[in-house]
Amino acid sequence: MRLLTVYNHLYRQYGPQQWWPAETPFEVMVGAVLTQNTAWINVERAIANLKVADALTPEAITAAPHEILAEWLRPSGYFNIKAKRLRNYCEWYLQQGGFKTLNKLDDDALRNAVLAVNGVGPETADDILLYAFERPVFVIDAYTRRIFSRLGLLEHDMSYEAMRHHFEQQLVKEQARVALFNEYHALIVIHAKEHCRVKPQCTGCPLRRGCVGKI
DNA sequence: AACCAGGAGACAT
DNA sequence: ATGTCTCATGGT
Numbered sequence: 001m002r003l004l005t006v007y008n009h010l011y012r013q014y015g016p017q018q019w020w021p022a023e024t025p026f027e028v029m030v031g032a033v034l035t036q037n038t039a040w041i042n043v044e045r046a047i048a049n050l051k052v053a054d055a056l057t058p059e060a061i062t063a064a065p066h067e068i069l070a071e072w073l074r075p076s077g078y079f080n081i082k083a084k085r086l087r088n089y090c091e092w093y094l095q096q097g098g099f100k101t102l103n104k105l106d107d108d109a110l111r112n113a114v115l116a117v118n119g120v121g122p123e124t125a126d127d128i129l130l131y132a133f134e135r136p137v138f139v140i141d142a143y144t145r146r147i148f149s150r151l152g153l154l155e156h157d158m159s160y161e162a163m164r165h166h167f168e169q170q171l172v173k174e175q176a177r178v179a180l181f182n183e184y185h186a187l188i189v190i191h192a193k194e195h196c197r198v199k200p201q202c203t204g205c206p207l208r209r210g211c212v213g214k215i
Numbered sequence: 216a217a218c219c220a221g222g223a224g225a226c227a228t
Numbered sequence: 229a230t231g232t233c234t235c236a237t238g239g240t
Contacts, residue, residue, distance in 0.1 A: 031221095032221090035220090035221050036221085036222040036223065037219095037220065037221085037222045037223085037235090038220060038222085038236090038237080038238095039219080039220040039221085039237085039238075039239075040220080040221065041220090041238080041239080042220085042237060042238060042239090043221090045237095045238090074236090074237070075237060076236090076237070077220090077235080077236040077237040077238080078222095078234095078235045078237080079235090079236070079237080080235075080236085081223085081224090081234090081235055081236090082236095085223085085224095118223090118224080119223070119224080120223085121222060121223045121224080122222090122223090123222060123223090124222070124223080127221080139221085141221050141222085142220090142221075142222085143221070144221095159229095185221085186221095188221090189221050192221085193220095193221085
């Protein structure tokens with residue numbers, strides 16, 4: 001089975017997902033940091049706190065004392081670490097000149113720059129590249145690793161970079177790669193959440209029985 | 216009431 | 229390069 005075939009199965013099953021769930025590119029970046037190993041519903045609460053405090057800007061976040069920022073982020077868990085990580089990212093973001101300046105970099109330069117921020121690992125960086133800067137990078141998360149290794153299309157222990165390159169090369173000649181990668185990752189997440197979470201045995205799974213059961 | 220959720224860094228091996 | 233520990237809230 002090819003990766004595009006899996007995509008078509010998922011798209012027929014769930015339809016377009018309208019990702020990333022955010023109003024602005026900066027909100028995408030904040031969400032990408034806060035959703036590290038965390039349920040999205042809890043990230044929404046933290047982002048709501050920032051909005052109520054009128055603090056969903058890099059200026060307001062860097063200006064806030066650690067205790068205040070951590071309190072806003074509390075619902076998303078790991079709030080002390082995430083306060084540091086979000087501050088690191090916002091300080092770097094402002095130093096670099098914000099979206100417009102960063103957007104002039106080519107894909108590789110931008111990815112390396114974002115990845116160099118302490119607190120931003122490969123998945124968070126690729127969320128930001130794909131959903132905020134609309135660059136053609138394929139996001140690999142725990143669901144992707146689990147589903148595609150269960151399908152026998154990839155090795156479960158493959159490195160992040162190896163798996164990302166595999167997806168990007170298999171889909172290298174497709175049109176509108178940004179839109180495709182955007183939708184594909186969203187569909188993987190929605191499949192894992194709405195189908196296999198409700199039915200752990202995955203009976204009638206559109207891909208394969210037991211496709212995302214915990215390893 | 217244990218288990219998990221759209222990971223990453225520090226540190227040891 | 230690869231493995232282990234830590235970080236923490238809220239839903240099931």
